[in-house]
Amino acid sequence: MSDATDPWLIVGLGNPGPDYAANRHNVGFMVADLLAERIGGKFKRAQKAQAQVVEGRVGPPGPASRRVILVKPMSYMNLSGGPVTALRDFYKVPTDHVVAVHDELDVDYGMLRLKLGGGDNGHNGLKSMTKAMGPDYHRVRFGIGRPPGRMQVADFVLKDFSSTERKELAFLVDRSADAVECLLAEGLERAQSAYNS
Numbered sequence: 001m002s003d004a005t006d007p008w009l010i011v012g013l014g015n016p017g018p019d020y021a022a023n024r025h026n027v028g029f030m031v032a033d034l035l036a037e038r039i040g041g042k043f044k045r046a047q048k049a050q051a052q053v054v055e056g057r058v059g060p061p062g063p064a065s066r067r068v069i070l071v072k073p074m075s076y077m078n079l080s081g082g083p084v085t086a087l088r089d090f091y092k093v094p095t096d097h098v099v100a101v102h103d104e105l106d107v108d109y110g111m112l113r114l115k116l117g118g119g120d121n122g123h124n125g126l127k128s129m130t131k132a133m134g135p136d137y138h139r140v141r142f143g144i145g146r147p148p149g150r151m152q153v154a155d156f157v158l159k160d161f162s163s164t165e166r167k168e169l170a171f172l173v174d175r176s177a178d179a180v181e182c183l184l185a186e187g188l189e190r191a192q193s194a195y196n197s
Contacts, residue, residue, distance in 0.1 A: 007067040008058075008184055009093045010035060011084050013102040013125035016074045024144045025077060025157040027173070028101040028125075031142070032070050034177045043072060048090045049083035050075045059185045066184040069093070078124040081132030088133065098137035099180060100129060103157060107143030109165060110172050111197045112179055114140050116188055122153070138183060142176055 012032025013025075020026050036043060039056035046053045052072045059065040069091050073080040088098055096116065102125055107113050117135045120126035129137065147156035161169055179195040 006097050007069060007091055007093050009069050009071060009084070009088055009091065009098045010180060011071045011073065011080070011098065011100045011129070013077060013080055013100055013123075014072065015077050016072075020158070022160040023158050024103050024161055027103045027142045027144070027176075029072050030169075030173045031101045031140070031176045031180065032072050034173055035068075035180060036070050038177065039068070039070075041070070043070070045074075046071075046083070046087060049073075049086035051083040051087060053087065058181050064185060068184070073125075078128055080125045081128035081130070084129055085132040095133055095136050096138070098129075098133070099140060099183065100126060100137060101140045101176065101180065102126060102142065103144045104141035105144060105146055105153065105157075107141055107145070109143055109145040110168055111143035112141065112176060112195045113143070114138065114179060114183060114188060114192050114196060138188065140176060140179055140183070142172070 012028035014029035015026060036054045039058060041054035041056045043052035043054050051074050054070040056068060057065040058068050071087055073083040075083050102123060106121060116138050120130055147153055179191055182194055183191040
C-alpha cells in the first residue's frame with residue numbers, strides 16, 4: 001500500500017510529433033506540458049523507457065508537497081503501457097500513485113471526471129496501460145464529447161480541436177492541471193467534489 005512519501009507518476013497520454021500536437025487525443029500531453037511549466041521543469045528523454053520525463057515537486061514547500069514524475073510516452077498511444085510500466089518500476093511508484101490524464105469521448109467537451117480504476121472505454125492508451133499493470137490507477141478524464149454525425153471516432157480524436165473549442169482550451173487545460181494537483185494534495189474525494197462537473 002502506498003503512503004504520503006511515495007512519488008506520483010503523472011502520465012499525459014498522447015502521440016509524439018508535431019502532426020499530432022493539437023489533436024483532441026493529445027490533451028494529456030497539453031496538461032503534462034503545463035504541469036512541467038508550473039514546476040519549472042523541461043521534458044527530457046528518459047533513460048529507462050521510450051518516454052520524456054520531468055521530475056519535481058507539486059504543492060506548497062514542506063511536508064504537503066508531493067514528489068512527481070511527469071511522463072509523456074513517446075511510443076504512440078496504443079503502446080503507452082510499456083514505457084509507463086517501466087518508469088513505474090524504475091521510480092518504485094505504487095500503481096495507485098499513477099495518474100493517467102486523457103481525452104474522454106463519453107464526457108461532454110470541457111467537463112472533467114476523476115476516478116480510480118475502471119474500464120478503458122475503448123481508449124487505446126488506457127487499454128495498453130491496463131494490460132501492462134492492471135486497472136488500479138487514477139484517471140483524469142478530459143471530456144471531448146462524441147464525434148458529430150457519422151464521423152468515425154478515430155478520425156475525430158486525431159483532429160485538432162475546433163476553433164470554438166480552442167477559445168476555451170487554455171482555461172480547460174489549466175483547470176485539468178489544477179485537478180491533478182488537488183488529487184495529489186488532498187486526495188480523490190476532495191478532487192472529485194471540486195472538479196467533477
